[in-house]
Amino acid sequence: MKNIAGKFVKVMEECSSIRKNGTNDFHHYKYATSADVLEKVNASLVKHKVASIVTPEIITTADVLNNKGNTEHLVTVKVTITLVDTESGESMVISGAGGGQDGGDKAVMKAQTAAIKYAYMLSLAISTNDDPEADSKTDENVCATELVKSAGASDTPSCSDCGAKLTTGVMNVSMNKYGRPLCMKCQKKVQVVA
Structure with missing residues (x-):
């Protein structure tokens, strides 16, 4: 060898x-x-x-x-x-x-x-000269989830406009796109207005 x-x-x-x-x-x-x-x-x-x-x-x-x-x-x-x-x-x-x-x-x-x-x-230990674990979007989503929980919300996040319960995925997309937790229906309303 x-x-x-x-x-x-x-x-x-x-x-x-x-x-x-x-x-x-x-x-x-x-x-x-x-x-x-x-x-x-x-x-x-x-x-x-x-x-x-x-x-x-x-x-x-x-x-x-x-x-x-x-x-x-x-x-x-x-x-x-x-x-x-x-x-x-x-x-x-x-x-x-x-x-x-x-x-x-x-x-x-x-x-x-x-x-x-x-x-x-x-x-071959090939580098792409970055750190795939350095994902600021994921970190922002985790922080947003914690912020929603610490603001007195239940363990299940809810829409900031209508109060509907959100899945983590929907909340993460909403936080990335709109900066606040919105359900799909309220996201569509925001898209129509924008």
Whole structure:
């Protein structure tokens, strides 16, 4: 294992950081694309004469309803990646898991792509130069929930306009969008006025 481990360390060094070039317009965040990760990792593996063989395995499948009430397929895939040093014949195995959801036939491909991307990112300790746990929106939502509770409200948050009980998810969306807890009906009223 000495040869493959040495080459793996060189790949880790060359792939230590990936820029976030992808943008999710719907949820408004940047991410490292699978294409960017695979391009960088593949170039380094080839340079060091290490072949990669990916074996996917479907772990779970389910049909779920999306936010619009349409049925989509949700799939979880585990990939096992065997890395082979073409010079010494030594090999090592890394693995990853990923999920994909799609209304057509792309759920498995999305899950496989995520699983491969994260297998490499985690195994090679690839940084995107940020801290995914530093989520100020989540922190704001937690603080808002605590504020509603400490203001004498019950454990269940309620709409600031009509008093209807809110789920945590509805309250979090409302706090992000309107700065106060509103039920869906009152959110729609605010949207019409705005």
